[in-house]
Amino acid sequence: MGNHFLEKRFRRTTKWLLFLALSLAALLTIGLPATIVSADGQAPLQTVIERGNQKNGYDLILRNTTNNLYRNVTVKAALPKAIDQRQVVLTWHVKAFGTADQHRLHFTLDPKQNRVAVSEKGATIAYAKQTPWLWLTVGLVVSGGAIGGLLVYRRRKAAALLLVIGVVGGGLASASLQVSQAADRASNKTPFVLNGKTYQIKTTIDYERVANAQLLPFVLRFDGAANQLTYTDLTTHETQTVAAVAHVAQTRLISTHKYQVKGQGVAGEVSPGGPDHFTVKADAGRLQAGATVTKSAGEAVLRSNVRQVGFANERYTIEPARARLIIAGSASDYRVGDVLYVPPFGFNYGGAAAKVTGVDVRPSELVLTIKSAAPQSVVHQIRTTPAGGQADVAKAVFVPVADVAVSGRRAPGMSMQQAGFFGLQVENRATTAKDFKVTFPRKQEEEKTAPAEEPAEASGSKKAGKKHQLPGEAEVVDEAHLEGTLGLTVDADFLKGNYDAKVDSGLKYDNHFNAQVTVDPDSSALLKKLADGKQVGMIIIPTNVPMVTVHIPFIIALDASGEATLTVDLNAAAALTAEVTNQKGKKPASVKPDLSCSFKGNVDVNGTLTPAVKTKLEPVILGEPLVAINASAGVEIKADASFHCSGSKVSPTAAAKLGAREHASVEGNFVAKTSAETEVGQLFHVKDVKTDERTFRHQLFKWQADASQTATLGKPAGDPSPAAYAKGFKAITVPANMRGTWYGYEAYSDTLTTITFGQHTIAQVDGTADDGRVYSLYDEAVRTAEDQHAREQANGGSLSPQYTAGDRYRADHWWAASLAPFNGKAGLRVWNTWYPSDSGKFYCIEQKQVAGKTVAVLTEPEYPDQIETFYHDKAQAINSRE
Secondary structure, three states, X not given: OHHHHHHHHHHHHHHHHHHHHHHHHHHHHHHOOOOEOOEOOEOOEEEEEEEOOOOOEEEEEEEEOOOOOEEEEEEEEEOOOOOOOOOEEEEEEEEEEOOOOEEEEEEEEEOOOOEEEOOOOOEEEEEOOOOHHHHHXXXXXXXXXXXXXXXXXXXXXXXXXXXXXXXXXXXXXHHHOOOOEOOOOOOOEEEEEEOOEEEEEEEEXXXXXXOOOOEEEEEEEEOOOOOEEEEEEOOOOXXXXXXXXXXXXXXXXXXXXXXXXXXXXXXXXXXXXXXXXXXXXXXXXXEEEOOEEEEOOEEEEEOOOEEEOOHHHOOEEEEHHHOEEEEEOOOOOOOOOOEEEEOOEOOEOOOEEEEEEEEEEEOOEEEEEEEEOOHHHOEEEEXXXXXXXXXXXXXXXXXXXXXXXXXXXXXXXXXXXXXXXXXXXXXXXXXXXXXXXXXXXXXHHHHHOXXXXXXXXXXXXXXOOOOOOOOOOEEEEEEEEEEEEEEEEEEEEOOOOEEEEEEEEEEEEEEEEEEEEOOOHHHOHHHHHHHHOEEEEEEEEEEOOOOEEEEEEEEEEEEEEEEEEEEEEEEEEEEEEEEEEOOOOOOOEEEEEEEEEEEEEEEEEEEEEEEEEEEEEEEEEOOEEOEEEEEEEEEEEEEEEEEEEEOOEEEEOOHHHHHHOOOOEEEEEEEXXXXXXXXXXHHHOOOOOXXXXXXXXXXXXXXXXXXXXXXXXXXXXXXXOHHHHOOOOOEXXXXXXXXXXXXXXXXXXXXXXXXXXXXXXXXXXXOOOOOOOEEEEEEOOOOOHHHHHHHHHHOOOOOOOOOOHHHHHHHHHEEEEEOOOEOOEOOEEEOOOOOOOOOOEEEEEEEEXXXXXXXXXXXXXXXXXXXXXXXXXXHHHHHHHO
């Protein structure tokens, strides 16, 4: 009973094992697909068919899309009956493949007989049939299964075990006989166009990858008359001849081998090594690694492994939205991992750095999928001419952000689809930056259709925008005009990590604001954006320096509290000199600002209002900035009045409005800020440095209404001349040996300061809002009773509105001075105000030895630990600091 039960259980178990084994064998024999050999997610070897040069001839082109070497490559192409009724399978054998990007396999097709023929050595034609070994394996598996089934039925335990082992082993053996192949565009099909009809040719490729044989692209430039170079591999002694175009030859070399290079008038040796992949030794002529990109103001040298798109008149198309390059023809050699320099296109006036991530081989073209690459992976060195470069402000383009409406003259050459490149999505709404108008926020109806083109206005013309009243919100219309000059010099070596870049900006921004604000910014999202500064677009300026563009994010700011309506012109000028460097003995980042602003228009304010323009000037190399110069200029207004302003003059717009405002008042201050920072951290792998932010504030106008003054806010009617304000006071005569301009550094300051003394005047430039302003020097001890009273109440120069026009004039235009000696030394003491509250500074002349010569210097000896010395010679002042 027990034996019968066990035997029955064994038979059931064995039948299940047999079923599973046969199923597995069938799956492995006919169901398991061939192994796909790929590189970087795509087939490393691809095929395409093109029409050949000979009659009825065609080329099956085998292309290498990687930087690997292959050997024992077998290519099979199965032609359908429609092409050759014999179902021909063409087979080519290639011993070694990879250095050249393609290998052309020739065949002919007789159009009358529909017969295919090959004449190339190593090529064969076979009729379609199954491999005998595959049939033999299938037969053994089926026979084994039948015999095993019979033995199992007859309860042979050992036979059953052999059956399981044999069937599974046979299935594995049959699967292993399938060819390992590289899929062509995943479908494993190659298009073949014949008589206007496209056939899909099944291709299989069997190959072996050569280990430790990585290829590197290599570009060599040279002097001489050679139109080709011969490279001899000193390891394998194989040679390759490379055509040269404009004294540049580009090829691919095995990274671990050395090569001898020869051409007419040039000879040398190339070997791997160094940060630029290859080192070059010239025995004759000049040989240098990497091609060059030149413009009128300088030269950029590419790294030796970088391909320049468009080389040798190569035709190509850019698809920015899809990050693709389409290379026309089949002669170009591009592979996965290649680093490219893409010449200027669209808004990318400096070009772009890219890396190939995919290669799709198509008849008569290559489709490259690319991604952004770091500029330092493309550029070896950029250097401007001694005269430096210039930004072409006349060709500047303004690219608005999405939520801003823009109108003006459309930028030329912007016919590309609504896209940028490498993630910089840009709508095709760009205008020239000379004259454009922006409106924030952009209305929904404007988002559906592009704004109508408006002709650009003449330089300097103004046209008021339409005023919109949005209760509880705000709208700003800004008509802008850009002009001026911008110079720059660049000396950057990305391999050595050295950089020095200077910018000299003389840009002027004219803005015609039209805005209405009806709520406090704390309750308005739009006003919060405007208060912090709303970037309305980007100004992009081409330069005559290769690969360098200037980007200026354009920001308008309107910080308001209360209610305000304004239609004003705000004209800001920024004369800035900035430098970033890692040269020894120089500051990493420095900026010398000279900001100015003019303001005029009509304002109705009950609260505070600050319209301003903010910019960040950034010279960039292939999209990566070198330095950022931050600058802002605006007018801070505190008022409860309706008035017209122009410069320092303010006029109420109507007496009736003043009567309705019992305490009407107006105060306006020019406010500017500037700073600079390095942005080379990504390029040179260093820590970025930022200068301190410098703030400038200068009062433009101040007025408070009273019963007797309801007309204008400029100089009161009947105001005497400035000479009348000096009656009863004593002018100081500066000692003759002090007069002229002196250069030096104040204590604890790195800013070069200039002091200029006239006969009765002083002017100082030290980076403050009063830079260059001339003040008259009057004796601090000689004052009228009225002025002495004003001094006692002023506490450092701040005067309340009830003081007289004379008090205000002296506070704005005079500095106090004294000729009293200090410790027996003759000299001059000055205070930087007419109403001093401190001891001022004492200056005297001393003699000093400089470079073996005795020179007169201006010194401030009062505090021994803070002695300041100034020189007539600017160079001597700078050298003394160093």
